[in-house]
Amino acid sequence: MNDLTELFNKLFVNFNYIVAATLFVIGLYTVIAKSNLIKKFMGLNIIETSVFLFIVSSGAIVGGKAPIIGEGVSSKTAFVNPIPQALILTGIVVAMSTTAVALSLMIKLYEQCGTLNADKLKELK
């Protein structure tokens, strides 16, 4: 019983991580189960979002402020970790770029084949 409460405590402390895992799994389900290519790509974007949430959460500090040094702020523990945020900024831009390229390919595919259904596209050959 004691072990179980300890486990739940650990889970509750890492609540953001659990949400990130859930989002990842939702995205994975969308990628596997849906046959529409745009929906598949939406799933991929959900996976990306979950990874962003996970990495930004790993830099969080309880009661931490945004790392902008101004007047009257000196204690170093008062700020959250800036490195994950800088990394995720890169990640968001790359996610946007891949989305743009994928969507343009889908537009061309729809013009040529008239469908975005992955199962039907497989039969076209």
Add this chain to the structure above:
Amino acid sequence: MKKGIIIFAVFLFWLLLVSAMVSLPPMGSPENPAYSHIVPRYLEEGVEEAGAHNIITGIILNYRGYDTMGEVTVILTALMGVLAVLGRENLLHHTSKVDESTIERSVIVKCVVRLLVPFIILFALYIILHGAESPGGGFQGGAILGASVIALTLTFGFSLTVKKLPLKYRTVFESAGPLGFFISGVIGLFCGLNFLTYIIPSVAPAYQDLIRHLLLLIIEIGIGVGGGTIIASVFLAMEKVGKE
């Protein structure tokens, strides 16, 4: 049946992820290994070393300048990919779904967009130019700029945006990001220092801070304008429909 199997497999994967996350260090404690390595140095000396009160701007433009330069090249390459697949829009041959639509656009939407777009652009410029001092920066401001162009296109039609943002200007602005990095970075090379150093040694030390600020500002403006124009160009390339 197929769905059930997928849900079961995905649930097993979720259990695996969660069981791994239980053993991670507790979130939000300052004793995290991620927090104890290089972060104290960034937080204590970042303002003097990187030249920006916003530590994140200092990291992405100075400590990790090469990374950001690659990132800017990535969005330019993405634009190239989109244009290679879809091609540029041309008012002689293309129109858009918005222009073809027979539904009258709502007066309320038109009024609100017309009133708000100048302020949206002003806000984007504030975000870009004030990125070193407050939350914000080039990418964020660029996204807002691009969004304002998209809002204009969706309410007032495709042809207006294409006429207001002619191709000959857009081709220059799209490459503003890498260009800003090139201009600011090469100055260090000419002074015998490394690429992206942001220092001109022959200037008096009192002005060194100002110069670094200006060079960072050039990069921020380049990223913001370049990012905004790239978003607008991608949107216009996707929005166009061939004329019959």
